[in-house]
Amino acid sequence: MDKTDKKTPSQRKGQADTSPPPARAKLEHVARLAKVSLATASRAINQPDIVRPEIRERVLHAVEMLDYTPDRMAKALSSGRTHTVGAVVPTLGNAIFADGVEALEARLGARGYTLILSHSQYDPLREFRQIRAMLEYGVDGLVLVGDSFAPDALPLIRHHRTPLVTTYVCASRQGIPAIGIDNRQATYRMARYLIELGHREFAVIANTGLPNDRSRARLDGVLDAIAEEGIRLPPDRIFEAPLPSIVAGREAFRRLRAAHPSVTAFLCTTDAMAVGAVAEARREGIRVPEDISITGFDDVEIAAETDPPLTTVNVPASEIGTVAADQLIAIIEGAPAGPISPFEAKLVVRGSTGPAAAPVIRKRRSSMRRASGLA
Amino acid sequence: MDKTDKKTPSQRKGQADTSPPPARAKLEHVARLAKVSLATASRAINQPDIVRPEIRERVLHAVEMLDYTPDRMAKALSSGRTHTVGAVVPTLGNAIFADGVEALEARLGARGYTLILSHSQYDPLREFRQIRAMLEYGVDGLVLVGDSFAPDALPLIRHHRTPLVTTYVCASRQGIPAIGIDNRQATYRMARYLIELGHREFAVIANTGLPNDRSRARLDGVLDAIAEEGIRLPPDRIFEAPLPSIVAGREAFRRLRAAHPSVTAFLCTTDAMAVGAVAEARREGIRVPEDISITGFDDVEIAAETDPPLTTVNVPASEIGTVAADQLIAIIEGAPAGPISPFEAKLVVRGSTGPAAAPVIRKRRSSMRRASGLA
DNA sequence: CTGAAAGCGCTTACAG
């Protein structure tokens, strides 16, 4: 953007150069050096196939000589394409999003796109503003998370005709291409697993305190599974935290445990909260998994390192980021995108789950739905 | 970027509209509606002070009516400013960078700038490529991490005359404005603290396996402090991990402990590695802090939740991100930036440190530098 | 396959 110095670039390679610092070469200089028109220079660079090989070589050589790199703003203005993709995630504080963004950026970069990033802190209004800003910026495509947005968001995106994919979910009611896992089914299977271990008394720690369709689906998956056993989960056995922090998990566990000592299985919708729950259980002298079982979700690094290590659900965040990039670029470039199949959300069984313990001494009538005559 | 439909925007508010979807309004439409020239319309929006109030109102009203938002690419091309800032961090996998980036983005956004993000995976060459791509993109400023870069990086940035700040360090040999903490002094104080607790046998777990001047400085801080006590750290008491992962900390601890059972104080240059070290100590039945002390660095969320919780050094990541944004914008906009003072890196004493235990039974001659006659 | 020219949507000296 050096508008000041307009000297003709006179820097041949290795030539002693006492003139002022070389201005950035423009396409015009390349064209002149290659003795072709601006149009041909542009084509030789962007659509090499339609240019005679001989001329193409000349242009490319000139590009080399002058160390030419096109001005992206000019290119964007005249072509209507920015080669920029916007992503808005709830937060980078959750490793699952940090990893996904990393992979997304890596793939985007490898394919010639630049990533613009922002975060909404789980606030739909903030998310809407970020989306709008990105649209105004002129992004070629948008990557979002989940399947529930501020009411105006989707219409706005459609109005801009901007390609869009969403992530961390595997289907969208809105018909948006979705790259992710089936959250509901994953916790359904987790709950089934616990049921098979003999558990009948459940509690859920969910970060559904702020709008979060992924965690809501995870919660629903648990409800599905236990409903099949004729078990219902009263609202006071569900702790809804706003943010999926370790301390939230701690606090949730402390309260649920105090109110419902008969619960033997605590399902958390994120690993961070499960880490907090495990830590709190330890502090209270409750043995995991002998006395109670605790499960997480995400399978982030820390999940394997707690004591005991967490039984959890693996979310392939990097793959999600990578595939999201590919799918979005396919749409942007009008290529056949290919069908998207959900990623498998593997159950990862580690040490934090085990057979249900015998019911505790002071049994609680109200919640003994299956009066099985135990104890 | 809808180049297709060029209809005159005829959408007055609340008017039934059967015409094709309204094209995005341009400055030209605003000017026409406000009955002023393009130049005046532009000025009324960007430099309201130099336009007569009456006219300004007319233009702003037209902007409102037409829901006008300027095309950023056109604006960038003609003004030479993109209002875009690039940041390249080693990884988002470390919470310290995730938090910093979050804060950076938030402040940048609030001040009208857009963040372009990429990550280098601690690889100077990748970092260089990212920097080059951002420069070509036309960023108005750059945020980097640390104070050591690929040889060509700084010259390239200077050639582009692009404002630059660096973060997580508090000084730069290269004279770059630096927003961060004094890493070396922080671990110096940490080591002093351990010395005062009676420790004399040290080991360090550092993620200096890949180029990392912050961790190198942290390692040096430890060496400084113990050197004052006449203690030197033989190379085999320093474990250099490439990445600051929990498993790396585990592995490092296992090896150091096996080779040097007399060590009572393990200093880690990141919390993640300290978490691994604590976990491994527990697995081996070594009591923390009774038998040994372990320290971290960063004070990320997990640091307070291990058992025992980590004694560590607080790195104010969010503040660093926020101030980096402010400082960079000040430079970009030619405002007086104000001096930068290092952030305080507070020592956070928790449960993972305690008085040095009595030397272990099987004493190792080679490493008994201070032959103090203890049994 | 190549070139001359218009155009992308703004900003900004330059006059008035």
Next chain:
DNA sequence: CTGAAAGCGCTTACAG
């Protein structure tokens, strides 16, 4: 304070 006009650095119909 306002306007006419040139210009930012590319791309892309349109002819040839």
